[in-house]
Amino acid sequence: MKKLNIAVTGLNATDNPAPGIPVIRSIRHDLNNIGKIIGLTYDAFDTGIYDGDLLDEVYLIPYPSEGEDALLKRIEYIHARTPIDILIPTLDSEITNVNRLMTELTSMGIKLFLPTEEQFRLRSKALLSEFCKKHGISCPRTMVINDPRLLNDALKAYGTPIVVKGTFYEAYIAYSFEEASISFQRLKAKWGLPIIVQEHLPGEEYDVACVGSGTGKLIGAVPMRKLRLTEKGKAWAGVTIKDTVLAKLSEKLIKALKWRGPCELEFLKEQKSGKYYLVEINPRFPSWIYLSAGAGVNLPATVVQLALGKKIKPLAPPQAGISFVRHATDLVCPMRYLESLTTLGELIYR
Amino acid sequence: MATTLKTQRNLKEEITLTPNGFLFDHVTGLTYTVNETGGLILKHLMEGGTAAEALKAMTGEYDISESMARKDLEEFIEQVRSFGVL
Structure with a gap:
């Protein structure tokens, strides 16, 4: 059986952990035809890259804001060193660039199992409310705004508090126009426009990690x-x-989405009615995905099979x-690991 | 007896109750701890027992009057119902 070299991104595992390390743990948990696990990372201090038991090689890659050409060049370099069979991007901000490189990556022999650009767009925070309306799925009442003065309209329509969300990440609960305005500016500076404003529904959070076939079938949840x-x-x-x-x-x-690949559906079960509201669809595995391996429904290992x-x-x-x-723990390592990453942009464990 | 143990839920499938009184609701993911008496009542409930049978089990197990047992049973049922377990 051919051994697979699998490259995984999103390796910073702080108090807001990225999903890369749990994805790798899941793959190692159930697949025995692993060649090398290649970590692709943005910063020499991304914590997970120092786990030499999980990773075989680590390479710095350019930030998504540098565009797909810079990413392609870096992947070509890595691929020449260690041929990549499968690439699993685990961060929202990477999906678009990787999708745009689909032709090049495929011709290099790198396999992916990702949503299309259209699927990715439909579940965006700015369009989610429209999507829910079209398909008869409940979601919190939502306004997508570019002008902070419209926060007043949201406060009048939804009452207090309201939830102010960035277009990619982060959300704040605001109890007044002033608080909402500060959150608006903070999110605008970090993630750009538009800003999403939602009614706040008291209730419990439920998440579902899923893998879709791309033809409308739910492969695993x-x-x-x-x-x-x-x-x-964060959980x-x-x-x-x-x-x-x-x-x-x-x-x-x-x-409805004909979703291809992994995603996380975030629901809120309203306290008053017991009804589920869809809050977000994240276009990648959640950081708690190792639970899927522990529960016998190993979704990252399934994505590897589907990519093949x-x-x-x-x-x-x-x-x-x-x-x-x-469980937070300490990884102890020699200084040469950091030296290798900061000077060469790579770290080869074995 | 006024207290009804009827529920729409399939408790045998949807609830785990350990001998130590730890209760896990499979649907909501919520957990509770119940005392020995609560555990006894819930066990009856999970097996499809009636309120009268639960009451009989309580008076048989503990040195307690029927009226006191009935009061405890009614209070317990009301409480677990308010939590959405029933």
Whole structure:
């Protein structure tokens, strides 16, 4: 059996961890035909790159803002050193550039299993409300604005508090026009326009990690309830659940989008009504994805198989009650690792 | 007896109750702890038992009057119902 070299991005695992390291752990958990795991990273201090047990090679790559040409050049260099069989980008901001390089990457023999640009666009925060309306899916009332004066309209329509969201990342809860304006400016400076403003619904958060076939079929789904949150609202502990309503909603969404590849559906179960509202669709694995491997529905390993062109039958849902707890630890390493990354832009473990 | 143990939920499938009184709701992901008496009532409920049977089990297990057991049972049922477990 041919050994696979798999390149994975998103390796910074701080209190807002990227999904790369859990994706690698999942792949290593179930696949035994792994050649090299190649970490692609942006900064020499991205924490996960110092885990030499998980990674074989690490390379710095240009930030997405530098464009797809810079990324292609870097991938060509890496590919010449160690041929990449499969590339798994795990950050929202990377999907567009990687998609634009699909032809070049495919001709190099690098396989991907990603959403199309159109699928990616349809689930964007700015268009999600429209998409939900079209497909009869509940979501919080939303305004997409470019002018901070319109925050007043949102406050009048939705009452307080409101949720002010950046077009790519981050969200703040605002209790007044002044607070909302500060959040607007902060998000605009960081992620640009538009800004998304939503009504705030009190309730519990539920997430579903999914893999779609690209033809409307849901290949696998792992629903999870967050048990502990960080100050940034990220899951620090969670548990698999089994809810037929949530399962049907996930199927409906994947079918409507004809989603190809991994995604995370974020729902809010309203306290008052018990009804699920779709809050976001993230176009990549969540950072808690190792739970899928632990629960026997290994979604990253499934994406590897799909990228190879294998036909995969829809996976049975996981058993309820498999939980995870995140654990921060220290990696100890010689200074030459940092030296190698900062001077050469790469670190070869083996 | 006024208290009904009827529920729309398939408790046998949707709830795990351990001997130590740890309750996990598979649908909501919520967890609870119940005392020994609560565990006894819930076990009856999960097996499709009636309120009268739960009451009989309580008076058989503990040195308690029927009226006191009935009051405890009604309070417990009301509480778990308010949590959405029933």
